[in-house]
Amino acid sequence: MVQSSSRWGKLDNTAHLFPAISTKRTTNVFRQSVVLTENIEPLILQLALEKVIKLFPAFKVRLRNGFFWYYLEENLQKLPLVKKEDDYPCTKLPQPSDNGYLFKVSCWKKRINVEFFHILTDGTGAQNFLQELVLHYIAFLHPEIQQFSEGYLGTDTSLNREDSFFKNYKAVNHKESKKVNATTYTKEKNLYSEIYHCSGEEIFYPRFSVIHGFFSLSKIKELAKKESATLNEYLTSVYIWCLYCDQLSQGDCTKEIVIAIPVNLRPWFNSITTKNFFVMAFAKFKPTNQNHTFKDVLLAVKQSLANEITKDKFETTLSWNVSNEKSILKALVPLRLKNIGLRFIYKHTAQNTTSTASNFGSLQIPEKFKPYITSFHGILPISYKQPIRVVFSSYQDTFCVTFSSVLESTSIQQRFFSFLAKQNLTVTIETNGEYNGSM
Numbered sequence: 001m002v003q004s005s006s007r008w009g010k011l012d013n014t015a016h017l018f019p020a021i022s023t024k025r026t027t028n029v030f031r032q033s034v035v036l037t038e039n040i041e042p043l044i045l046q047l048a049l050e051k052v053i054k055l056f057p058a059f060k061v062r063l064r065n066g067f068f069w070y071y072l073e074e075n076l077q078k079l080p081l082v083k084k085e086d087d088y089p090c091t092k093l094p095q096p097s098d099n100g101y102l103f104k105v106s107c108w109k110k111r112i113n114v115e116f117f118h119i120l121t122d123g124t125g126a127q128n129f130l131q132e133l134v135l136h137y138i139a140f141l142h143p144e145i146q147q148f149s150e151g152y153l154g155t156d157t158s159l160n161r162e163d164s165f166f167k168n169y170k171a172v173n174h175k176e177s178k179k180v181n182a183t184t185y186t187k188e189k190n191l192y193s194e195i196y197h198c199s200g201e202e203i204f205y206p207r208f209s210v211i212h213g214f215f216s217l218s219k220i221k222e223l224a225k226k227e228s229a230t231l232n233e234y235l236t237s238v239y240i241w242c243l244y245c246d247q248l249s250q251g252d253c254t255k256e257i258v259i260a261i262p263v264n265l266r267p268w269f270n271s272i273t274t275k276n277f278f279v280m281a282f283a284k285f286k287p288t289n290q291n292h293t294f295k296d297v298l299l300a301v302k303q304s305l306a307n308e309i310t311k312d313k314f315e316t317t318l319s320w321n322v323s324n325e326k327s328i329l330k331a332l333v334p335l336r337l338k339n340i341g342l343r344f345i346y347k348h349t350a351q352n353t354t355s356t357a358s359n360f361g362s363l364q365i366p367e368k369f370k371p372y373i374t375s376f377h378g379i380l381p382i383s384y385k386q387p388i389r390v391v392f393s394s395y396q397d398t399f400c401v402t403f404s405s406v407l408e409s410t411s412i413q414q415r416f417f418s419f420l421a422k423q424n425l426t427v428t429i430e431t432n433g434e435y436n437g438s439m
Contacts, residue, residue, distance in 0.1 A: 007073070007074050008064070008071050008072060008073045008074075009058070009061070009071065009072045009073075009161070010069070010071060010072075010163070011069070011070055011071065011072065011119055012163045012164075012165055012275040012276045012277070013163065013165035013166065013276075013321050013322055013325055014122075014165070014276040014277075014278070014321075015070075015118070015119040015120075015275070015276050016069070016070065016325065016342070017342055017346065018117065018118045018119045019063060019065075019070050019119060019339075020338065020339040020342035020343055020346075021342060021343055021346045021384075022092065022117075023092075024092050024205065024206070025205055025382070026381065026382070026383045026384055027090055027091060027092045027093070027117075027381045028117060028118040028119075028381065028383075029090045029091065029092065029093050029115050029116065029117050029118070029381055030090060030115065030116060030118065030123065030126070030378065030379065030380050030381065031089050031090055031113055031114070031115045031378055031379040032113075032114055032116075032123070032126050032127060032130050032360060032376070032377075032378045032393075033111050033112060033113045033114075033376070033377055033378065033379075034111070034112050034130060034134045034363065034373060034375075034376050034395075035110050035111045035112075035373070035374045035375045035376075035377075036110050036111075036112070036134075036138070036372055036373055036374065037110065037371070037372055037373070037374055038110060038141075038372070039109055039110055040107035040108075040109070040110060040111065040112055040137075041141070042081075042082045042083065042084060042107055043082075044137060044140050044141060045082045045105065045107055045112065045133075045137050046081060046082045047140055048133055048136040048137040048140055049079060049082060049105050049133060050079065051136055051148075052129070052132050052133050052136050053079060055132065055152075055153055055159070056129055056132075056159065056274075057074075058159070058161045058274070059102075059103060059120060059121075059129065060074060060075050060101075061073060061074055061075050061102065061120070062074075062075040062077075062094070062100035062101065062102065063094070063100075063102060063117075063119065065335055066335065067334060067335060068331060068332065068333070068334065068335055068338075069331075069335060069338075070119075070335070072119075072120075075099070075100050075101060077099035077100055077101070078099060079099070079101065080097060080098050080099055080101060080104060082105050082106065082107060083106055083107075084106065084107060084108060085106040085107065085108040085111075085113060087206075088206045088207060088208060088434075089113070089115070089208075089210060089379045089381075089404075090115060090379055090380070090381035090404070091206055093115065093116075093117040094117070102116065102117040102119065102120045103115060103116045103117065103120060103129075105133070110374075112130075112133065112134060112137065114126060114129065114130045114133065118276070119276075121274055121275060121276060122262070122264075122275075122276045122277065122278050123262070123264075123278075123358065123360045123361070123378065124264055124266060124274075124277075124278075124361070125273070125274035125275065125276070127360065127361065127363065128157055128158055128274055129274075130363075131154065131156075131157065131363065131364065131365065132153065132154060132157055134365070134369075134373070135148075135154060135365070135366070135369060136148060138369055138372050142372070145368050145369070146368065146369075154366065156364060158272040158273070158274055159274065160271075160272045160273045160274060161273060161274060161275055162271070162273050162275070163273070163275060164265065164266070164269060164271040164273045164275070164277040165277065165318055165321065165322050166322060167269075167271070168265075168269045168271075168315075168318060169318060169319055169322040169323075169326075170315065170319050171319070171323070194254060194255045194256060195255060195256055195257075195258055195351065195352055195353070195354060196243060196247050196255035196256065196257050196354050197354060197385055197386075198243070198246065198354070198355070198386075198387050198388050198407060198412070199387075200407050200408065200409050201407070201408040201409070202387065202406045202407060202408065203406050203407070203408055203434055203435070205406075207406075207434050208382060208404060208405060208406045208434060209403070209404065209405045209406070209407070209410065209431070209432065209434045209435040210379055210402065210403070210404055210431065210432045210434070211402070211403045211405075211410065211413050211429065211430070211431045211432075211435075212377055212400055212401070212402050212429070212430040212431070213400065213401045213402075213403075213413075213416070213417045213420075213427050213428070213429055214375065214398055214399070214400050214427070214428040214429075214430070215398075215399055215420065215425050215426060215427045215428070216397055216398075216399065216425070216426070217394050217396075217397045217398065217399040218397055219425055220234070220235070220399055220420070220425065223420075223423050223425070227295075227298055229298060229302060231392075232261070232305075232357075232359055232392070233283075233298070233301055233302050233305060234298070235357070235392055235401065236259055236261065236283045236301055236305075236357050237283075237294065237297050237298040237301045237302075238294075238416060238419055238420065239259065239355070239357055239390060239416060240257050240259060240283065240285045240297050240301060241294050241297045241415075241419065242412050242415040242416045242419065243257045243354060243355070243412065244257060244285065244287055244292065244297060245415055246411060246412050246415070247287070248290055249411070253287045253288075253289060253290045254287065254288075255287075256284060256285065256286040256287075257284070257285045257286075257287075257354045258282050258283070258284050258352060258353045258354050259282065259283040259284075259353070259354060259355055259356065259357050260280045260281075260282055260353045260355070260356045260357075261280065261281045261282065261283055261305070261356070261357055261358070261359075262278045262279075262280060262356070262358050262359075263278055263279055263280070263281050263309060263314070264277070264278050264361075265277045265278055265279060265314060265318070268311055268314055269314075279314055279317050279318065279321075281305060281308035281309050282304065282308055282353070283301045283304055283305055283308075283357075284300065284301075284304040285297050285300040285301060285304075286300070294419075346384070347384060350383065350384045350385045350386070351385055353385070353386065354386070355386050355388055355389055355390070356380060356383070356386060356389045356390070357389070357390045357391075357392070358378075358380055358389075358390075358391050358392070359391075359392040359393070360376075360377075360378040360391055360392065360393040361393065361394075362376075362393070362394045362395065363376035363393070363394070363395045365395075370396065373395060374395075374398070375395050375398050375400060376393050376394065376395040376398075376400070377391070377393045377400040377402050378391040378393050378402060379391060379402055379404050380404050381404065382404060382405065382406050387405060387406045387407050388403060388404070388405040388406075388407055388412060389403070389404050389405075390402065390403050390404075391404075401416070401417075403416075405435070407435075408435055409435075410435050417429065
């Protein structure tokens with residue numbers, strides 16, 4: 001437990017980027033939600049939150065900026081009250097009403113929402129916290145199934161806050177790495193000279209469209225298996241296929257489609273940290289004509305991800321990122337100038353991607369709690385050059401695909417779910433109604 005307000009902690013290697021690039025529009029705040037079988041009682045949820053935050057002292061922090069680096073400091077302010085949701089998802093954190101906290105909890109009817117500023121954790125760490133919050137909430141309402149003692153944590157819950165980037169860092173020859181990265185940059189500059197970016201009339205900030213599609217996990221796995229693909233490969237290929245069709249509808253078929261896919265590094269490096277620990281892999285498809293099939297797309301995605309998702313590639317990326325942070329000269333650059341540099345690098349990199357597809361995984365709940373829960377899903381905020389993004393998530397046999405978008409048109413989402421429906425998959429659609437069109 002943190003005992004003093006002077007206690008502080010460093011940001012992990014990835015987290016340094018987020019405060020530098022965050023704006024009202026590009027918030028870097030993501031949401032995870034659990035839907036229960038009963039309407040949520042906010043006061044009971046507040047009690048659960050007050051109990052759970054004591055078990056997660058590392059989340060009871062606020063962001064501070066020093067002369068050279070951002071850092072985290074214990075937050076002595078009261079937790080904000082859990083409120084019924086009255087705003088759009090993924091708005092900027094922290095706000096004055098959040099008392100400096102880097103996460104917030106809200107509810108709507110049967111749904112519990114937790115939103116995190118990405119500097120605090122990633123999707124795996126967020127789910128770790130959300131699972132405990134939901135379990136404690138259900139236990140307060142139904143003490144007959146579970147009475148939690150002080151300090152209770154689930155057997156799969158981690159409180160580990162190591163910086164796994166630094167722990168798994170291997171020193172690299174910085175000069176040689178610069179040469180390699182310079183060569184890679186030159187190749188990518190030519191390769192990505194024409195990247196497809198979705199465009200069209202946009203919804204005015206802070207409104208944005210959220211569309212959930214629910215269907216059977218076992219049936220979508222069968223479809224992927226028929227194509228000799230993993231679930232991620234299959235769904236990412238469906239997404240790219242829809243983007244290719246969108247490009248064709250605009251009279252073009254020459255721009256490459258590149259989807260950024262966050263990869264959880266914990267299984268690869270035996271980590272249980274609740275700090276950020278992921279890198280990006282890239283699924284790519286370069287169309288050459290107007291007659292490509294879905295199988296063409298799937299083959300390209302499988303090949304590109306096979307090259308991207310390897311431990312050697314992860315170790316190289318991890319070491320390169322950490323070596324930059326460890327550079328003494330860069331460490332002595334004032335924070336204001338670091339932020340300018342990080343924003344420049346981010347915007348250049350963002351131009352090389354079309355969208356992001358993130359898999360939040362499956363919500364794992366003890367057996368006796370399962371009857372009280374119906375689904376789990378997440379939402380990504382939109383970002384620079386990415387007006388539409390997608391999240392995959394599941395609970396038991398219910399799989400959810402969630403699109404977040406500021407585009408008025410829903411043609412991409414409609415193509416995606418229509419494609420699955422044509423494979424005899426029953427899809428149930430839910431939306432927040434923020435778009436110009438019909439589903």
